Amino acid sequence: MTEDNNCKNLVYVSDDIVNVGIGVVIDVQNIYKYFGDLKVLNGISCAIKKGEKVAIIGPSGSGKSTLLRCMNLLEEPTYGEVWLDASIMTPVDPYLHKSILVTSNTYKKCMVEEIKTMLGKDEKEKLGYDDAVKLVDENTLEQLSDKIMTQIKSGDKLKKHEGTEFAKAVKAYNVRYGGNINKARQRVGMVFQHFNLFNNLTILQNMILSPVQLKLKSKEEATQKALKLLERIGLLDKKDEYPSKLSGGQKQRVAIARALVMDPEVMLFDEPTSALDPEMVGEVLSLIKDLADEGMTMVIVTHEMGFAREVANRVLFLDGGNIVEENTPEELFGNPQNERLKDFLSKVL
Ligand SMILES: Nc1ncnc2c1ncn2[C@@H]1O[C@H](COP(=O)(O)OP(=O)(O)OP(=O)(O)O)[C@@H](O)[C@H]1O
Ligand SMILES: [Mg+2]
Numbered sequence: 340m341t342e343d344n345n346c347k348n349l350v351y352v353s354d355d356i357v358n359v360g361i362g363v364v365i366d367v368q369n370i371y372k373y374f375g376d377l378k379v380l381n382g383i384s385c386a387i388k389k390g391e392k393v394a395i396i397g398p399s400g401s402g403k404s405t406l407l408r409c410m411n412l413l414e415e416p417t418y419g420e421v422w423l424d425a426s427i428m429t430p431v432d433p434y435l436h437k438s439i440l441v442t443s444n445t446y447k448k449c450m451v452e453e454i455k456t457m458l459g460k461d462e463k464e465k466l467g468y469d470d471a472v473k474l475v476d477e478n479t480l481e482q483l484s485d486k487i488m489t490q491i492k493s494g495d496k497l498k499k500h501e502g503t504e505f506a507k508a509v510k511a512y513n514v515r516y517g518g519n520i521n522k523a524r525q526r527v528g529m530v531f532q533h534f535n536l537f538n539n540l541t542i543l544q545n546m547i548l549s550p551v552q553l554k555l556k557s558k559e560e561a562t563q564k565a566l567k568l569l570e571r572i573g574l575l576d577k578k579d580e581y582p583s584k585l586s587g588g589q590k591q592r593v594a595i596a597r598a599l600v601m602d603p604e605v606m607l608f609d610e611p612t613s614a615l616d617p618e619m620v621g622e623v624l625s626l627i628k629d630l631a632d633e634g635m636t637m638v639i640v641t642h643e644m645g646f647a648r649e650v651a652n653r654v655l656f657l658d659g660g661n662i663v664e665e666n667t668p669e670e671l672f673g674n675p676q677n678e679r680l681k682d683f684l685s686k687v688l
Contacts, residue, residue, distance in 0.1 A: 352420075352435045362389040363424075364605050364636055365410050365527070368435060370419030372405055372660075379405045380416065381660035387605065387638060392631050394647035394668070395640045397657035398683060403640040406657065407607050410638065411529050412520055423526065426518025431509050433501075434492050441484065442508045443501035449487045457483075525555060528598030528606045532614050534590045536582040536597070542569070543578040546597045561600060568596040572626060588619030592626055599630075606630065608639040644688055648672055656680045 352368055365387040372380035379402045387393055387410075395403050408414040409421060412428050421429045433439045440446055447468040454471045455462065457479075472480060491497060500506075536545050546565035550556040556564070569575045572592045574585075582590055591611055598606060608627065612620040624646050631637060631650050641647055647654055648668040656664040656671065656679075664677045672688070675681045 351437050363387065363422075364389050365638075366422035367406075367410060368420040368422065368432070370406075370409055370416035370421065372402070372409060372414065373417045379660050380409070382419070383660070383662055384419075385655065385662065385665075387636060389636055390634050391636055391653065392651045393638045394651035394654045395638065395657060396642070396644070396647060396654060396683075396687075397663075401657040402660040403657050404609050407529075407609050407638065407640055411527050411607055412524055413529070422516075423518060423523045425516065426523065427513070427516045428518050428520055428523050431512045433497060433505070433509060434495075436512070437488060439505065439508045439512065440488050440491065440497075442504040443491070443497055444505065445491055445496055445498060445501060446487055447502075449490065450483060453483050453487065521553075525549075525553060525601055526604045528601060528603030530591070530594050530598055530606065530608045530611050532610045534582070534587075534594045534614075536590055536594060538582050541579050541581055542574070542585070542593055545582070545593065546600050549597075550600055555601065564600050565596070568599055569593075572596055586619060587615045588622045591615065591619075591623045595623070595626055595630075605636045605638070608637065608641070610640050610642060613642055642687065644672065644684075656683070658683070 363386045367383060367385050369382050369384050370380055371378065371382055381402075383402075383406060385393075395406065397403050405414060409416050412421065416429060418432055418434060419429070420427055420432050420435060431439070433443070451466055451468055451471045454460075454475055455464065455466060458474060460466070475483070536542075537548070540548065543562065543565055546568070547556075547558065547561035550561045550564075551558050555561075566575065566578065569578055572595075574589060574593060574596075577585060577589065577593075582593070585593065591614075595606075595611070611627065612623050615623060620643070624643065627637070627639070628646075628650055639647070639651070651668050654666060654668050654671045655662050656675075656677070658679050664671060664675065664680045671680070672684065675684055
């Protein structure tokens, strides 16, 4: 990894999670994602509130799908945390928590070195952490502490093992906030560009597979719900057909209905219309719009700027793994500030 690749945002989060009560459903905290040496997400933070419709736009390769996959926990971020309601779904990122960082051996060692240098002590003199911190006043200690934490964080200096106190602090955090990743996944519905229906199963079988396998619903319950949803999308007569007999637009509507059988709290859409023939885009967008109007919380990666403008409360523009601009659709499309966004819009609008 290069120096630049190692550099992390100096973001810390509060030790007490405040999401509950302010209606945040998915909270993405400073996530980075590397594939090998390739940095795809570069310190992204965003909170999705209940009922919000967030559109994500940006050039190809900017990290839109990766961000969505991290929100759905299909991908684990390299650094940073993803929260669902009041539960942490990723491993704890010690770099985000001052209270954890200060328990690391690396921090303590750096602190002792700093204090020795400050007091002009011989490098070789043995001095334990607890004794060292007693030699300076509180203000100085705080300043040194900030400096050291910044160094550790920006240099990615934590080691694999940082001592028992550190391990205990991480564990305590996990015990307090750790969520059940499988349960969480069920609460986040995802719809992909290429439908991902099982071709060897009928439409109805596709729809009830997950809820029944995961024992979320009995077969009867799931079937009832699936039939209702098929009726709603006008495809009840196709329930015993195989996906190959359906048009692209129909397949995508089934894929959306399939996600809805699980009663998700949030729906994530990754370019749900970009594999469709133009004449089928409308029927899929209209279904998504209906869900939005009913109050479903959703995040949509889309190239359909008109749709983003119409449906979203908020639009995020991603470029190079960063949220470069974020605003209401009126402002973002009508009055873009960032040059890269202006350039992007000039090509797609
Ligand atoms: N599993 C993976 N392994 C290696 N590289 C990956 C992987 N997934 C994505 N990438 C790379 O990460 C970068 C971002 O990919 P991502 O799919 O998130 O972009 P995107 O914004 O969704 O693009 P598009 O608009 O084309 O769908 C790309 O360079 C891609 O090649
Ligand atoms: Mg993509």
